[in-house]
Amino acid sequence: MRQDIKKAFSDVFGKTEELRVFFAPGRVNLIGEHTDYNGGYVFPCALTIGTYAAVRERGDRLVRMYSENFKEDGIKECSLDDIRYKEEDGWANYPKGVMAEYLGSGFSLPHGFDIVFWGNIPNGAGLSSSASIELVTAVIFNQSHHLQADMLDLVKMAQAAENSFIGVNCGIMDQFAIGMGKKHHAMLLDCDTLSYEYAKLNMSGLSLVIANTNKKRSLAGSGYNKRRQECREALQDLQKHLSIQSLGELAPSAFDTRAGLIQNETNRRRAKHAVYENYRAKKTAEMFSKNELGQIGELMRESHLSLRHDYEVTSPELDALAEAAWSHGGVIGSRMTGAGFGGCTISIVKEDAVQDFIETAGARYKEQTGRKADFYTADIGAGARELKEDDYGDSGTCGTFDPIRPAKRTDFTP
Numbered sequence: 001m002r003q004d005i006k007k008a009f010s011d012v013f014g015k016t017e018e019l020r021v022f023f024a025p026g027r028v029n030l031i032g033e034h035t036d037y038n039g040g041y042v043f044p045c046a047l048t049i050g051t052y053a054a055v056r057e058r059g060d061r062l063v064r065m066y067s068e069n070f071k072e073d074g075i076k077e078c079s080l081d082d083i084r085y086k087e088e089d090g091w092a093n094y095p096k097g098v099m100a101e102y103l104g105s106g107f108s109l110p111h112g113f114d115i116v117f118w119g120n121i122p123n124g125a126g127l128s129s130s131a132s133i134e135l136v137t138a139v140i141f142n143q144s145h146h147l148q149a150d151m152l153d154l155v156k157m158a159q160a161a162e163n164s165f166i167g168v169n170c171g172i173m174d175q176f177a178i179g180m181g182k183k184h185h186a187m188l189l190d191c192d193t194l195s196y197e198y199a200k201l202n203m204s205g206l207s208l209v210i211a212n213t214n215k216k217r218s219l220a221g222s223g224y225n226k227r228r229q230e231c232r233e234a235l236q237d238l239q240k241h242l243s244i245q246s247l248g249e250l251a252p253s254a255f256d257t258r259a260g261l262i263q264n265e266t267n268r269r270r271a272k273h274a275v276y277e278n279y280r281a282k283k284t285a286e287m288f289s290k291n292e293l294g295q296i297g298e299l300m301r302e303s304h305l306s307l308r309h310d311y312e313v314t315s316p317e318l319d320a321l322a323e324a325a326w327s328h329g330g331v332i333g334s335r336m337t338g339a340g341f342g343g344c345t346i347s348i349v350k351e352d353a354v355q356d357f358i359e360t361a362g363a364r365y366k367e368q369t370g371r372k373a374d375f376y377t378a379d380i381g382a383g384a385r386e387l388k389e390d391d392y393g394d395s396g397t398c399g400t401f402d403p404i405r406p407a408k409r410t411d412f413t414p
């Protein structure tokens with residue numbers, strides 16, 4: 001990977017000896033969906049696929065950026081003295097948003113860079129390709145300008161960039177998981193206090209399989225901000241009678257006795273999901289520590305059903321994939337992951353059943369939706385960082401540039 005991205009850099013910006021290479025992973029959330037902006041818990045992990053960046057310092061204040069994933073867009077350019085959101089800059093608005101956050105937070109950015117990005121996270125699949133390019137940019141500026149911000153600051157700046165520059169009111173889960181990821185570990189994060197624990201996942205004999213519906217979703221154009229608003233309204237109704245700051249403070253039983261205080265029926269269902277999902281996230285982490293696979297499977301299924309019926313962010317494609325997984329004997333658990341409205345499911349599958357699962361679920365999905373699903377076995381990797389000589393990034397063996405080709409990908413055409 002290091003050589004590939006260096007070559008891409010020299011093709012675009014010319015040969016150079018002074019390249020540095022950075023990497024930020026994608027993330028998958030095991031459970032705890034739409035709880036982060038409700039002051040609840042999430043249980044995500046960083047992946048080994050992600051966004052690479054080859055970087056050379058410039059003597060002036062220009063930043064020139066090129067993405068191997070969007071070659072047709074050519075080089076995007078901005079000055080550190082004039083950073084504005086521009087529709088026509090497309091993907092480059094994400095790194096620009098991070099630069100704007102640095103400047104807005106009072107950091108001095110003395111010079112610009114030439115940067116080539118390349119990512120192997122399927123775009124629009126709910127695996128956080130946008131947070132990944134944000135964090136890799138944040139690390140580039142932090143390291144190269146010796147800004148000494150800690151990772152949590154970078155995480156918060158990346159989230160702020162997404163909120164104010166891109167206009168998606170996301171919570172902190174994606175940026176946190178990508179910044180703070182740890183190999184072989186998931187993170188149980190309390191999004192209210194940002195306290196967290198790493199949980200080593202005992203995956204012996206098991207695989208994490210991500211299935212992409214190939215139905216892209218766009219957060220900005222989706223109902224994501226609407227769901228946030230509905231939860232806020234539900235909270236405001238509850239606050240007229242209860243002294244709580246977030247839905248995450250309510251246990252399911254406390255919610256059940258007060259649910260009637262929420263005036264609007266839709267908002268009541270949204271809040272119910274947030275409260276119960278928060279409980280499920282904590283419970284799942286506990287069940288992982290006890291290796292209670294049966295319970296984990298049940299919690300994942302409940303999560304999906306709640307996202308389907310109460311939060312209404314699944315899609316016929318996500319439901320078809322989840323149902324196909326539930327009916328397979330080798331599957332421990334399965335659910336949609338990420339924001340929803342399309343994207344991916346995550347399944348825990350017995351290692352020796354993975355191939356059969358992919359074939360059977362893939363065929364069933366094709367039959368029901370007419371679409372082809374892509375399956376990936378996911379490995380849990382470390383967080384955003386500069387790649388040193390002995391660190392090739394986790395998908396370092398992937399030799400070719402293919403925008404949506406993770407290192408370990410299992411295609412199946414039924």
Ligand code: GLA
Binds near residue numbers: 033
């Ligand atoms: C997106 C957002 C996250 C989180 C999830 C849903 O990925 O970026 O902050 O809200 O959706 O759990």
